[in-house]
Amino acid sequence: MMFQNENSYDIKEKIKSAPVAILPVGAVEAHGHHLPLGTDNILAEIMAIKLAEKVDSFVLPTLPYGQVWSLRNFPGSITVSNQSIINMIVDIGKSLYQQGFSTFVMLNGHLGNQNALKDAARVLYDTVPELKTFYFFYPGMNKYAGEIRENTASHDVYFHACEIETSYMLYLSPTDVEMDKAVNDIPVIPMDADSTPTPWENFTSSAVLGDATAATAEKGKYILERVIMNMVNILLNTKEDDYDS
Numbered sequence: 001m002m003f004q005n006e007n008s009y010d011i012k013e014k015i016k017s018a019p020v021a022i023l024p025v026g027a028v029e030a031h032g033h034h035l036p037l038g039t040d041n042i043l044a045e046i047m048a049i050k051l052a053e054k055v056d057s058f059v060l061p062t063l064p065y066g067q068v069w070s071l072r073n074f075p076g077s078i079t080v081s082n083q084s085i086i087n088m089i090v091d092i093g094k095s096l097y098q099q100g101f102s103t104f105v106m107l108n109g110h111l112g113n114q115n116a117l118k119d120a121a122r123v124l125y126d127t128v129p130e131l132k133t134f135y136f137f138y139p140g141m142n143k144y145a146g147e148i149r150e151n152t153a154s155h156d157v158y159f160h161a162c163e164i165e166t167s168y169m170l171y172l173s174p175t176d177v178e179m180d181k182a183v184n185d186i187p188v189i190p191m192d193a194d195s196t197p198t199p200w201e202n203f204t205s206s207a208v209l210g211d212a213t214a215a216t217a218e219k220g221k222y223i224l225e226r227v228i229m230n231m232v233n234i235l236l237n238t239k240e241d242d243y244d245s
Contacts, residue, residue, distance in 0.1 A: 003058040012100065020057030020103040020235070021096050023089075024048040025117065027066030027110035030074035030207040032161040033181040035169060037076045039161070040066065044109030046172045047228065051107065054232045063088065066113040070200045074207050082116040089120035090127070097131040105235070106135045111158065139230045144223040151211045154186050162210025164223070171220030182212035 003021065006014065026041030036042070041064050048059045068079035093104050104124070106117045117135040124133045145153075145164050159165055169177045185208040193203070200207065 001052065001058050003060050006058075015058075015100040018056050018058060019101050020052075020055060020105065021060055021101045022048045022052055022057050022105040022107055023060045023092065024062040025066065025085075025089075025106050025108045025110070025113055026062060026064055027068050027078075027112065028064060029066075029068040029071045029077040029079075029110075030161075031165075032183065032185075032206050032208040032212060034178045034183075034212060035161050035166065036176050038064070039165070039169060039176075040109035042109075042173050042176060043165075043168055044107055047109070047224070048105075048107045050228055051105070051231055054228065055235050057103075057105070060092075063092075066110045067116060068110075068112055070112065070198070071207060073199060073201055082119070085113060085116035086120045086123065089117060090123045093120070093124045093131060093133060094128055097128045101131070103132045103235070104134070105231075106133075107231075108135060108137045111137065134234065136231050136234075138223075138227050139234065141223055141227050144226050148219050148222050150214045151186065154209045155189050158189070158209055160210075161206075161208040162212055163214040163219070164210070166212045166215035167217065167220035168224060169220070170215055170217040171224060174217060179213075179215075182215065183208055184211040184213050186210055 024044035026044040028037050031039045041062050045062045052059045065078055065080045067082050067085060068077045071077045072079045089106065096104050108114060108117055114137050121133040121135050124131055149163055151163055166177065166182060183206055185204065185206045187204045187209060189203050
């Protein structure tokens with residue numbers, strides 16, 4: 001259910017029967033030549049809709065800006081501070097609780113937001129402990145990506161406009177992908193990039209961290225259907241990682 005399409009007269013009773021709110025959180029940033037700047041927004045929103053269908057919840061309007069420090073110097077990237085994100089999330093969470101929601105899910109499409117979302121969840125835990133808060137970023141994806149990827153990952157954590165993220169887009173929003181512009185660009189990321197601030201232009205000129213040409217919709221489906229079930233299991237407090245193929 002799309003929250004913004006509801007009206008003020010009906011929403012109070014609907015929240016009582018579906019007290020879970022999902023906030024897609026994304027970013028606007030460079031994703032190579034083959035993916036749009038709003039890739040993280042697109043993925044977060046579609047994933048939120050798919051999750052909402054399984055746990056009977058509301059999907060809030062997407063929060064479209066994120067912390068994009070690493071890619072801020074690439075054309076089109078728009079960055080906001082972690083503190084701005086924290087403040088916005090905390091205010092939204094408190095407002096949701098006031099409206100009668102008992103569960104607040106931040107469904108994140110951009111790794112750079114994760115620290116801010118975790119900190120916001122902690123603030124909400126301390127200030128409105130009755131509101132159960134989750135921050136999801138593709139739970140379990142590393143395992144599933146490792147099972148189907150054709151190329152070695154350029155980094156243990158980062159994936160960006162690569163075989164994996166492009167596969168996500170081919171599965172969820174194929175009309176937004178220009179595969180004829182995809183490139184194979186697997187950068188060498190220095191070890192100190194994990195230990196000191198390192199703009200990504202220091203090791204990539206394309207903003208692609210892998211072989212985007214190896215992406216397929218089937219790979220995206222394999223990973224994301226399992227990720228969605230992990231989120232469902234976490235929210236419903238059932239056995240995790242029991243995807244039934």
